[in-house]
Amino acid sequence: MIRFIDIYKSYDNGTKALKGISMRIDDGEFVFLVGPSGSGKSTIIKLITAEAAPTEGRLMVNGYNLNTIRPRQVPYMRRTMGVIFQDFRLIEKKSIYENLVFAMRAVGASPKEIRTRIAYVLELVGLSTKAERRPDELSGGEQQRVAIARALVNNPSVIIADEPTGNLDPQRSMEIMMLLEKINELGTTVLVVTHEKELVDRFAKRVVAIENGRIISDGVGGYYDNETF
Amino acid sequence: MRRFNNLGYFFLEGFRSIFTHGLMSFAAVCMIVCCLLIMGSFSLVAVNLDEMLGDFEKQNEFLAYIDESWSDEQARALQSQIEAIPNVSTVQFMSRAEAMEEFAAKQEETELFDSLPDTVLRDRYRIHVENLDQLKQTVAQVEAVDGVVKTSAAFEVAEGFTVVRNIASAVALILVGILLLVSLFIITNTIKLATFNRREEIAIMKMCGATNGFVRWPFVFEGMILGLTGSLAAYFIQWGVYVLIGRAINTSDTMQLITMLPFEQMATQVLGVFLGTGFVIGVGGSLMAIRKFLQV
Numbered sequence: 001m002i003r004f005i006d007i008y009k010s011y012d013n014g015t016k017a018l019k020g021i022s023m024r025i026d027d028g029e030f031v032f033l034v035g036p037s038g039s040g041k042s043t044i045i046k047l048i049t050a051e052a053a054p055t056e057g058r059l060m061v062n063g064y065n066l067n068t069i070r071p072r073q074v075p076y077m078r079r080t081m082g083v084i085f086q087d088f089r090l091i092e093k094k095s096i097y098e099n100l101v102f103a104m105r106a107v108g109a110s111p112k113e114i115r116t117r118i119a120y121v122l123e124l125v126g127l128s129t130k131a132e133r134r135p136d137e138l139s140g141g142e143q144q145r146v147a148i149a150r151a152l153v154n155n156p157s158v159i160i161a162d163e164p165t166g167n168l169d170p171q172r173s174m175e176i177m178m179l180l181e182k183i184n185e186l187g188t189t190v191l192v193v194t195h196e197k198e199l200v201d202r203f204a205k206r207v208v209a210i211e212n213g214r215i216i217s218d219g220v221g222g223y224y225d226n227e228t229f
Numbered sequence: 230m231r232r233f234n235n236l237g238y239f240f241l242e243g244f245r246s247i248f249t250h251g252l253m254s255f256a257a258v259c260m261i262v263c264c265l266l267i268m269g270s271f272s273l274v275a276v277n278l279d280e281m282l283g284d285f286e287k288q289n290e291f292l293a294y295i296d297e298s299w300s301d302e303q304a305r306a307l308q309s310q311i312e313a314i315p316n317v318s319t320v321q322f323m324s325r326a327e328a329m330e331e332f333a334a335k336q337e338e339t340e341l342f343d344s345l346p347d348t349v350l351r352d353r354y355r356i357h358v359e360n361l362d363q364l365k366q367t368v369a370q371v372e373a374v375d376g377v378v379k380t381s382a383a384f385e386v387a388e389g390f391t392v393v394r395n396i397a398s399a400v401a402l403i404l405v406g407i408l409l410l411v412s413l414f415i416i417t418n419t420i421k422l423a424t425f426n427r428r429e430e431i432a433i434m435k436m437c438g439a440t441n442g443f444v445r446w447p448f449v450f451e452g453m454i455l456g457l458t459g460s461l462a463a464y465f466i467q468w469g470v471y472v473l474i475g476r477a478i479n480t481s482d483t484m485q486l487i488t489m490l491p492f493e494q495m496a497t498q499v500l501g502v503f504l505g506t507g508f509v510i511g512v513g514g515s516l517m518a519i520r521k522f523l524q525v
Contacts, residue, residue: 049436107438
């Protein structure tokens with residue numbers, strides 16, 4: 001569960017990125033976080049992943065109080081989530097399999113766990129036959145699937161996808177969204193940050209709209225009406 | 230068990246990473262070799278200089294003259310008393326006759342002294358000291374021995390040696406210290422460059438939930454391997470260069486005064502210092518380089 005209670009975030013340069021955000025994302029939910037550039041979407045992601053700390057307010061993520069979390073606890077908190085980026089962030093010199101091993105090794109998984117889990121997630125994202133390829137040998141959509149597999153490989157309770165379809169064509173974007181929906185159906189909470197209106201409209205999911213550091217709407221499907229997004 | 234598995238993993242990752250980023254690794258090893266060679270060469274020059282000064286020091290001696298009224302036996306009996314004085318390394322008794330013989334041998338016209346009786350000169354002791362710094366105290370202690378009436382010591386020469394040795398030691402210490410700092414700075418920056426190329430990997434690891442220790446260890450092993458490889462390479466190059474220079478000096482007509490210690494005599498110490506320095510600058514450089522990238 002992710003819970004924002006009256007969160008404010010100001011940066012050192014004086015920018016007020018968030019101005020009193022309150023929201024709750026329950027376990028198993030699928031949520032779109034939408035808004036124009038500079039609205040505060042990225043700051044919300046940074047707060048959830050503990051890359052930044054809130055200036056005011058209370059923030060709970062998967063049972064961790066991020067207001068009081070100690071630096072040494074942050075890695076363990078991050079193990080409860082998987083993060084997907086717009087630019088995939090795969091290690092080019094490693095094969096797909098090695099990219100996934102890398103993520104599992106980082107949390108101290110045993111070789112046996114690694115073999116079993118990677119086979120499962122590669123099957124889930126449809127890349128079982130391409131495990132030995134390197135990222136530059138795959139299409140953009142396939143690379144994003146690898147990124148999803150990497151986010152999933154440590155069995156997180158939440159997947160956070162930051163503009164996951166930003167670099168993909170509509171067809172591949174739809175495939176990625178369907179894959180995320182499938183993951184959600186398997187019980188993982190999914191938070192997708194996007195500004196692609198068409199994509200959001202095609203999925204009848206909860207949409208939290210943010211603008212100028214404030215939530216301006218929060219509801220299912222129809223709340224995403226603002227043309228500025 | 231898992232920690233043990235991880236140790237093997239860290240080592241392997243560090244080892245692999247050296248080859249994955251081959252050019253940067255090569256640059257880092259070259260820097261370590263260069264820095265150690267400069268530092269090592271200077272240190273060896275300082276050690277040899279110190280040794281040469283030591284040799285000169287050993288040749289420095291003073292004489293203690295025995296009361297004329299004392300018999301030869303009485304004078305000889307003082308030897309153990311003088312030997313017991315701290316800082317005295319060797320004591321050599323010279324009878325009046327031997328002193329006259331030595332004196333006469335230094336003169337051009339020896340026949341002039343043939344008619345002089347052996348008793349003209351006094352019995353004496355030729356005394357070598359261990360530490361020239363304490364020559365004055367030692368001379369004073371010898372003069373305090375009953376039967377010793379006079380001493381002759383070249384205090385100015387001794388002080389000169391002490392000053393030269395102190396200056397040489399201070400200069401060597403300062404230069405080696407500066408070179409060490411410069412080496413650490415260069416190595417840190419070289420490894421920082423290598424680490425900069427991998428900031429994305431570090432960010433991914435951190436985002437996956439890797440602890441700082443987990444991220445840091447492969448870099449520590451990598452730095453350690455690079456440091457030790459560089460120091461081993463520098464050691465063998467240093468050895469070769471030293472032997473070559475030694476041969477050149479030995480065969481030179483103009484540098485006969487210079488004597489060089491055999492490398493084998495210092496090999497263990499040089500290897501220890503090189504490995505220690507390589508380890509410290511490799512591991513230290515890695516730790517300093519990676520610190521910035523861990524704050525994700």
